[in-house]
Amino acid sequence: MDKDLVSIQESRVLMENAAKAHQELATFSQEKLDAIVEAMAESVSTQVERLAKISAEETGYGYWEDKVTKNLFVLQQVVTYLRTLKCVGVIARDDTQRTMDIGVPFGVLAGLCPVTSPVSTTIYKALIAIKSGNSIVFSPHPHATKCIKAALDCMIEAAEQNGLPQGSLAYMDTVTRDGTKELLNHPNTSLILISGVPGMAELGRFSGKPVIYSGTGNGPAFIERSADVPQAVKDIMSSKVFDNGIASGAEHSIIVDSCIEPQVRSLMQAQGAYFMTEEESCTLANLLFSESGKHRPGMVGVSAKQLASRSNISVPDNTRLLVAERKYVAKSDPYSRELLAPMLAYYVEDDWQDACEKCIELLLHVRNAHTLTIHSKNEEVISLFALKKSVGRLLVNTPASFGGIGLTTNLIPSVSLANRSYGQGMTADNVSPSNLIYIRKVGYGVRQVDEVPFKQEPIIQYHDRSIDAVQKVIQDALRMIQNS
Structure with a gap:
């Protein structure tokens, strides 16, 4: 059998079934949708550790213990947040102005999930799709099909037992690029959710459908001279080593104010950072990336000690993070790219103005404008960074991996951090059910012409x-x- 033809036909059937199911789903009240979401969350909560272990084993990325943390974040903090939202029906009313807002689902969504965080992202997208009254069909990542399908099977069974129309939540069993392309282009597809699959972002854009793109970033972190330096270093270290550096909003480079650089370096070394020589940095870079610029297999989401061992670099036993000292941002420099591992590029600048320019260079280098972090007590500098930087989110005095998703900040709790990557995404929000509906405005007549x-x-x-x-x-x- 031709696998591509099977995949294409399967995507067509799934989208047709999802569209038919949505005709019934669209009539559900918010209370009925909420009951289904609660059942989905409860069912998968019993499988958190098992799914985390399957994910780490199947993909080879990160620590399963950290993946448990991600899964629990979705099933506890996110679910608690979802309970407070009203997405369908009358979601706002102003009796004084005589207006109402009606939440209306988009329809049928196509969902693509990343190999870096396949389980937590899949659970999240399934929950927010049903919460907002949408059907959703997933195309599992080819290197994470086992764990994605396991999570979805669990939720589908619980959802349908609690009244979800069959076909509203589904996934492709035979996954190929042509089949996924058919899914994105299908006439019944109303909105495309892509996370961490850059190769599919362009296909999404050419589909002519609205696209919400959320992926990993290339986020810089600036430690300004007024910062609480010990806390800033602790935050950055804990953030970048979490799940071996593959969290979507994690720092990929540090820019340090020159007057505090010796303190930053000393604190980082004390907490397990190893500053590589230029020769060691070049050796590691050649192993990390192929000539085409893509990450080599086996070099993503592994520990700092594993990276050092594979590069024949001798490091202390307490090494948790590898640091490459750089001066310039350049297309030819691998350390100006996205580093999906416990390693950082390290820049030193004389003042915040020069640091500001360096941040802009790094953000523009990969054009994804994902996340920027600043550690500072100077509100004027913070304000200028907020106003001038073209990013989806600016995080202040917090670990980026945790602040971006709303764990250590009051941002919307979400594991899908959107960005206008390559100009292809329609939003830069922390994606929530509110992004999956449109608002129907109702206005009563209050005066004659x-x-x-x-x-x-x-x-x-x-x-x-x-x-x-x-x-x-x-x-x-x-x-x-x-x-x-």
Whole structure:
């Protein structure tokens, strides 16, 4: 059998079934949807550790213990947040202004999940899709099919037992690029959710459908001279080593104010950071990336000690993070790219203005404008960074891996951090059910047309093109401006 043809046909059937199921799903009240979401979350909560272990074993990325943390974040903090939301039906009413907002689901969603965080992202997308009254069909990542399918099987069974129309939550069993392309382009697809699959972002854009793209970033972190330096270093270290550096919002480079650089370096070394020589940095870089610029297999999401061993770099036993000292951001420099491992590029700048420029260079280098972190007590500098940086989110005095998802900040709790990567995404939000609906506006009549006090100015036409006539036009115009 031709696997591509099977995959294409399967995607068509799934989308047709999802569209049919949505006709019934669209009639569900928020209370009924919430009951289904609770059942889905409860069912998968009993499988958290098992799914984390399957994910780590299947993909070879990260620590299963950290993946448990991600899964629990979704099933506890996110679910608690979802309980407070109203997404369908009347979601806002202003009795004074006589207006209402009606939440309306988009319809049928196509979902793609990343190999870096396959289980937590899949659970999250399934929950927010059903919460907002949408059907969703997943195309599992080819290198994470086992864990994604296991999570979905658990939720599908619980959802359908609690009244979800069959076909509303489904996944492709035979996954190929052509089949996924058919899924994205299918006439019934209303919205595309892509996480961490850059190769599919362009296909999504060419589909002509609205796309929400959320992936890993290339986020810099600036430690400014007024910062609580010990806390800043602790935050960055804990963030970047979490799940071996593959969290979506994790730091990929540090920019340090020169006057505090010795302190930062000393604190990082004390906490397990190894500063590589230039020769060691080059050796590791050649192993990390192929000539085409892609990450080599087996070099993503592994520990710092494993990376060092594979590069024949001798490091202390307590090494948790590898650091490459850099001066410039360059296309030819691998350390200007996304580092999906417990390693960081390290820059030193004389002041916050130069650091600001370095941050902009790094953000523009990969054009994904994902996340920027600043550690500072200077509110003026923080404000300038917030106003001037083209990013989806600016995090202040917090570990980026945890602050971005809303664990250590009050941002919307989400494991899908959108960004306008390559100009292909429609939002840069922390993706939530609110991004999966549109608002129908309702306005009651509160006055009659003849009650509206329109003020009509006389329209003056000039046909005389003499200098005197032109001067008169100018004078009349100035007089009208003054009177208004």
